Amino acid sequence: MKFVDEARIRVEAGNGGDGCVGFRREKYIPFGGPDGGDGGDGGSIYAVADPNLNTLADFRFTRRFRADRGHNGSGANCRGANADDMDVPMPLGTRIVDEGTGELIGELTRAGQRMKIAQGGFHGLGNTRFKSSVNRAPRQFTKGSPGDQRDLKLELSLMADVGLLGMPNAGKSTLLSQVSAARPKIADYPFTTLYPQPGVVSVGPLRSFVMVDIPGLIEGAADGAGLGHRFLKHLSRTRLMLHLIDILPPDGSDLVVNVRTINKELKQFSPELAQRTQWLVFNKTDLIPEAEAQALIKAALRRLRLKLPWFSISAATGAGCDVLCAAAQDWVDAQRAAADADLAVLSETQPILPTAD
Structure with missing residues (x-):
């Protein structure tokens, strides 16, 4: 396999799920009130140090990593499911730099080390969150926040004694x-x-x-x-x-x-x-x-x-x-x-x- 010690990738964390506007509707309960649930959190992306890797060659073919978005909320105060986080294996000695800001996000120096490189979006709020004594039938809700999207530069320095x-x-x-x-x-x-x-x-x-x-x-x-x-x-x-x-x-x-x-x-x-x-x-x-x-x-x-x-x-x-x-x-x-x-x-x-x- 060709040795590659530099790579550029794009990571896109999942967006948060939207909150729900819902009202309880049951027989003999004419004023059930709001029951819209919150959305789920979007998936974050993590870099994981894998001691079995010694090159960045895999990133020649896969350059974009996208986590799933959180599920939307639903009625009956049901909260949307959180999206699964995504792990991206990288060799020991990898330095991760944000190309947009030049910030050094971190370095993978220990086997199994796990580092967050893109934060998933926060869940939206359902209308249940907005009920009050003066607002008994709220129709407000919030959308989930977008996940981080970053262009990253990976630099490999071999871990040797x-x-x-x-x-x-x-x-x-x-x-x-x-x-x-x-x-x-x-x-x-x-x-x-x-x-x-x-x-x-x-x-x-x-x-x-x-x-x-x-x-x-x-x-x-x-x-x-x-x-x-x-x-x-x-x-x-x-x-x-x-x-x-x-x-x-x-x-x-x-x-x-x-x-x-x-x-x-x-x-x-x-x-x-x-x-x-x-x-x-x-x-x-x-x-x-x-x-x-x-x-x-x-x-x-x-x-x-x-x-x-x-x-x-x-x-x-x-x-x-x-x-x-x-x-x-x-x-x-x-x-x-x-x-x-x-x-x-x-x-x-x-x-x-x-x-x-």
């Missing part, structure tokens, strides 16, 4: 295929990866994390050059970025210049993303003798002057990949534990509301 970053042909797809069951396209030409590719990396029993590979970046990616600008947003939810560096770039470029170019593009795209935790991963060490590779890496580190953790691997042969994945898993576990601790402290500080007896 670790993101792969680097120049084209740095070996990101090869690394992903080496450490997970994902099978991205691998070839000896630039921009083989045309869309983000996630994979689950299993380190041990009940220990795993999600890794995502995005298309390679080039100079000017933050301004739209290449494919990186469109897909850089998929790194926005990652906890850790692995910056893959080809120690022998096929185009003869300087690997230190390449690292600085990538970091510059990150900063231009998002200063906050540029401050995210980043590790340097020197790849393709199998192409030259080990001693020469280590000397090349140390020389690059001296020139970069970046105090970042670094690893040397060969994604093609798997050398060093287990050490890298184990370190990444430990780091992700520590971050998860810290987040859980913060959540526990927050829940303890929240006031407990009294419950009704």
Whole structure:
């Protein structure tokens, strides 16, 4: 299935049902009075986070979602039935923006999360509601209010723990295929990866994390050059970025210049993303003798002057990949534990509301 990370849809909540004008008519009861019932509420539309989805491709074919209207009221004080709400499944990491106002309605970040994106109309009132001591035979009623109608833009940012970053042909797809069951396209030409590719990396029993590979970046990616600008947003939810560096770039470029170019593009795209935790991963060490590779890496580190953790691997042969994945898993576990601790402290500080007896 084609990967789609942006979509535009229209949602139309149901209108409320109209109130009824009715009077009680029974034998021997000549003045039964008003008995027109209220209408029913219109159906609302909800976005629901579905962990089984990882693309917005379904919205290429279905772009309009309309909920049912509430039923009209009837005599004998019968209220119209409420319309059923409509659930629209969306993948985790979906941002929902109102195109008319530019308002961010919300983000789906938890499996099963349910978010209202269009409010159904309120029911109309029947004439029973208007009776009084001076108005014993009212003929007033109200129509149901219209439901919300909105044009929405959906933006998907994959929910991943670790993101792969680097120049084209740095070996990101090869690394992903080496450490997970994902099978991205691998070839000896630039921009083989045309869309983000996630994979689950299993380190041990009940220990795993999600890794995502995005298309390679080039100079000017933050301004739209290449494919990186469109897909850089998929790194926005990652906890850790692995910056893959080809120690022998096929185009003869300087690997230190390449690292600085990538970091510059990150900063231009998002200063906050540029401050995210980043590790340097020197790849393709199998192409030259080990001693020469280590000397090349140390020389690059001296020139970069970046105090970042670094690893040397060969994604093609798997050398060093287990050490890298184990370190990444430990780091992700520590971050998860810290987040859980913060959540526990927050829940303890929240006031407990009294419950009704």
